[in-house]
Amino acid sequence: MDLKIKLISTDFDGTLFAEFENPPIPYRLQELISDFQKQGGKWVINTGREMSSLMEALARARIYVKPDHLILVEREIYHHHDAQYVEHHSWNTECNRAHADLFSRVRKDVPFLTEWVNKRFANATIYEDLYSPFCFVTEKTAHAEEIHEFLDDYCKRVPDLVVVRNDVYARFSHVAYNKGTALDELGRKIGITPDEILCAGDHLNDLPMLSGTCGKWLVAPSNAIDVVKAAVRKQKGHVSDLHCGHGVAEGVAKFLGNGSESAVNMMLG
DSSP: OOOSOOEEEEOSBTTTBOTTSSSSSOHHHHHHHHHHHHTTOEEEEEOSSOHHHHHHHHHHHTOSSOOSEEEETTTEEEEEETTEEEEOHHHHHHHHHHHHHHHHHHGGGHHHHHHHHHHHOTTOEEEEETTEEEEEEOSOHHHHHHHHHHHHHHHTTSTTEEEEEETTEEEEEETTOSHHHHHHHHHHHHTOOGGGEEEEOOSGGGGGGSSSSSOSEEEEOTTSOHHHHHHHHHTTOEEOSSOHHHHHHHHHHHHHTOSOHHHHHHHHO
16 A cells, blocks of 8 residues: 555544534545545544444435544444444453443542532533443533533542543543544554554544644644644644534645645635
């Protein structure tokens, strides 16, 4: 495979996918990914969503290209094989074991953490799911930031515990498992180095894969938060003036060498 970039890793919501647009994933981006795959390149959706949620969103988007790999809930790895996604068993098993051990040390404090949030943020919702004993969603980003700060202080007292947040959503996770470490493992598994990986993201949970150590080629759309844009610029990546998938298409075309930036902008309208 004679490609300088061999793997494209895209976040989903706000990066690849804009739910209320038609189409939610721009045709131009789909064309770029399809052409890339035909040349032997691989594509991974690297998301905080779990499998059923992602599959439903892809179906509603009527996307005609399929990711070769998935990184789900910022940590689990799956490979496309025979019309289904099969798990990277050794990685996922160890990931689940590490989280189970960590969360067994956290559960005793969940009532205290829940009470702290409920007293201060009446519109916040605290819940447990299959991936974390403590998750929250708020109505306002400012409230999410305050809760995040409080939880970060708590995490300092629990080895290996971190908060993973995307805008108003957050959950506890293990420090060793995130979008960056999972991408590193995927690259190792399929024989692709960070110098051959392009990463695109827009929010806090994307920062681990936008550090410059997981992928050499970085892209952020215009709707990315400031800290993400700063991280991408620091690594000489591409920060687009276009939003969501349109901005990602511009950056992917630029780094793949699919015409000049001005030509790409014309195609994107």
